Amino acid sequence: MKTRTQSVQLADSTSQEIMPPFEPMNHPGHLVRRLHQICVAVFLDAARDYDLTHVQFAALLAIERYPDIDQTRMAKLVALDRQTTSNVVARLITKGLVERRQKNKRTSALRITGAGKALIEVMQPRQKPIDDTILGPLTEQERETLMALLRKVVGSNNALSRAPHFSDVEMTAAGGQEPAEDSVSSGRRR
Template sequence: MTENIEKPGHLARRFQQIAVAVFHAEVEAAGFDLTPVQYAALTTIAARPGIDQATLAGSIAYDRTTITGVVDRLALKGLVVRQSNRRDRRVRELVTTEEGRRILDGIEPAVQAAQRSMLRGLNADESDLLIRLLQKAVAAGNELSRAPQRDATADAANVR
């Protein structure tokens, strides 16, 4: 019988548990109140002002229904605002507020510390290799996910 330690599913789940715990510890110690998903959403909105919720969900590989709650919490914290799209009033565009940009600037050292902590025990070459292998495995299995990651630029090109 193969032990769980040799199974990629078990190892991926354990690494996710560690990654979330480390992220929370570093971010809270630095005085911030963001979850990993909120951080991913906020950084994506900041990088792509005017993104809509459906595109945001695809960009961070998050369920379209559940992303509403994430955006609601970011809006309640005053970090993002929803704006009506000029061409289609049903579409709500997302923009970071000044406070949201301030939080992103301030939280970055804690996020970087969390990333280093997640990879402790690995040297630089091993860290690079792990990231490359994870990227390769995630890309190969993307369509198997309940919330596949979508490239918004490719999606936009396919709509035309």
């Protein structure tokens, strides 16, 4: 006669043979998505007083670095799709952090406002603590290795994205303006 424990063990072993194990933590896409969720949570906590997302902050940095940049080029710098870019720019304008001016009949120029620059100055010192929280479980060597590997994977697969990233060099080569010499994010001020 089987005991209850033996019956449960038998049922468990039978169900494991029939159904493959659920192992999302063994797949890079799932782990990267989880890490993204963690990164977003840490950033939102650091920026909670300013109603600012990490994507909005990245857009602010791009607009500050390239005064009068158009929305399409800004999207390429930050690696955003068109719809997300439209939403982000609209929110930044509504918050008074960015202004839009007509460049020509087809494009508008984005420029950071004084409030946008002030917010960058507030958030810049928070970047290292944000990074330190995210990378906290790693040694310094592990942090460097992880960052190098992330850059390699992202850079090698950039073309696979729905919104590929353009670097400063690619931006300039594609006819974009040079970065502003006096941007807050570059450490140089007016």
